Amino acid sequence: MLPASPRARMAHDITYRYRPDPNLYYLTGWEEPESVAVLRLQGDEPTLTLFVRPRDELAETWSGRRLGPQGAIENFGADAAYPIGDLSAKLPELLVGVDTLHFALGRQRPMDDLVLAAVEGARRLARKERTVFPYTIVHPEAHLGAMRLIKDDDEIAALRRVCDTTAAAQLAAMRACRPGMNERDLEAELDYAFRRHGGVGPANPSIVGSGVNATVLHYDRNDAPLRDGDLVLVDAGADQDHYKGDISRTYPVNGRFTNRQRQVYEVVLEAELAAIRAVAPGTTLGAVHHVACRRLIDGLMALEVLAGDPEELLSQSALAPFYPHQTSHWLGLDVHDAAPLDVQTADIELKPGMVFTIEPGLYFPAGAEGCPADLAGLGVRIEDDILVTSTGCEVLTSAVPKAVEEVEREVGSGKGPVQE
Ligand SMILES: [Mn+2]
Structure with a gap:
């Protein structure tokens, strides 16, 4: 699971030009902020689920075009995509049946809280479905570090x-x-x-x-x-x-x-x-x-x-x-x-x-x-x-x-x- 970098604030309500998180960009090529990529195996098939900013005519007038969930599937090639607001509701079910979660704890505190709550949600669901939940959390650069080298x-x-x-x-x-x-x-x-x-x-x-x-x-x-x-x-x-x-x-x-x-x-x-x-x-x-x-x-x-x-x-x-x-x-x-x-x-x-x-x-x-x-x-x-x-x-x-x-x-x- 790779969240996008937060926007860096330059002054009051002005942000620096956005630069995507290198790990997220490396694995997916996705460049929009306020997004999360979840990569997992479904059987032997790797799947990409994206949580992205929804289309919003007014917001796009100010800060430019967004692909939106539909565009993320149709134009970008994600297997599934949802509005970023659905992340906390959807994440637990994506973690069921998964024993290891690759996620960088300690970078964005609100995201840490959301992920830990989702792991607990996945634990409850997993017990009902008699399967595993992420009992191990690994820093993504444990593997990405070697790949990017x-x-x-x-x-x-x-x-x-x-x-x-x-x-x-x-x-x-x-x-x-x-x-x-x-x-x-x-x-x-x-x-x-x-x-x-x-x-x-x-x-x-x-x-x-x-x-x-x-x-x-x-x-x-x-x-x-x-x-x-x-x-x-x-x-x-x-x-x-x-x-x-x-x-x-x-x-x-x-x-x-x-x-x-x-x-x-x-x-x-x-x-x-x-x-x-x-x-x-x-x-x-x-x-x-x-x-x-x-x-x-x-x-x-x-x-x-x-x-x-x-x-x-x-x-x-x-x-x-x-x-x-x-x-x-x-x-x-x-x-x-x-x-x-x-x-x-x-x-x-x-x-x-x-x-x-x-x-x-x-x-x-x-x-x-x-x-x-x-x-x-x-x-x-x-x-x-x-x-x-x-x-x-x-x-x-x-x-x-x-x-x-x-x-x-x-x-x-x-x-x-x-x-x-
Ligand atoms: Mn140098």
Whole structure:
């Protein structure tokens, strides 16, 4: 049983643009809010019962067309469909004869209450009919996590589209960038390109952090001036056909790295390239993370930030002050996509069809302890989206340059901000 996501409130009686629940969308393709899908076996036959918003001429004038129960059967292919208001009355009988209910408790409290009451109703009916009721409730991602981890051909095609859109947006921002602009100008370039290339918008608040703002991992104010001589870190992804992209690039606002900026940048780039080379079926994200960390440690030793035995430094978490996050997360219908619940992400054996990010970084917040003065205020992250193939991997976001010379050639090479 998969309920639709509630609408998220933006202000008073205004909601954000609706985004369907990934699990519900993954299994059914249903996109309307205030709906519940019940998938069950009738004998050996899988059946889909949908509870949906009824047709309502006045409401549809305000918020658009609804399919309604009849449309859900005739146009969408549900085996049965009812108005959402019938859920509490109908659910108990749908649960009779079922021993396991897959439902995410704790997400929407009123829905929890309705489901627990229906389970109790099913228990009473089951006793009369001498059959079972759901005596086990399982989190749906116990199974969906494993299913969503391996993308099928349609999903890979969708991920290619959103990665292309995200890459086009990153490149547009890079080409527009000039000293004297504001972080929000680059965000506007991203937003414009996301929409222009077919996306619904950003998958999450874009990060455009220049200067010391690049050291704030989830910075999203994006309102500071882009200063000559600073780096700017842009971490953003589009949302297109329900799939998400996620790319980070860091570049000099004026198109030329200083020596010190370039040294740090090349350490991160080396770590990113080494981590990508390490991806192949049979390895794990834990192993890939280790490769990235080891390269970052070696780089920090060359920069004379750290000294000692590299493996010892790694085990002592010497990297943590400068690299506090993981190298990868799964990517798909969610930016941080679903995964099996019974295995740590770092331990999952990589298989063809898995998609994830590789995004090492180095951060030197101003005034942080152990931070060399001439590195203070620098933050660099480089992120690409990776598809595991049968022989290794494919970088889905390679259209955005990251080699130093290429980046220097692209920054500021465009016509500048979108003209009024
Ligand atoms: Mn990411």
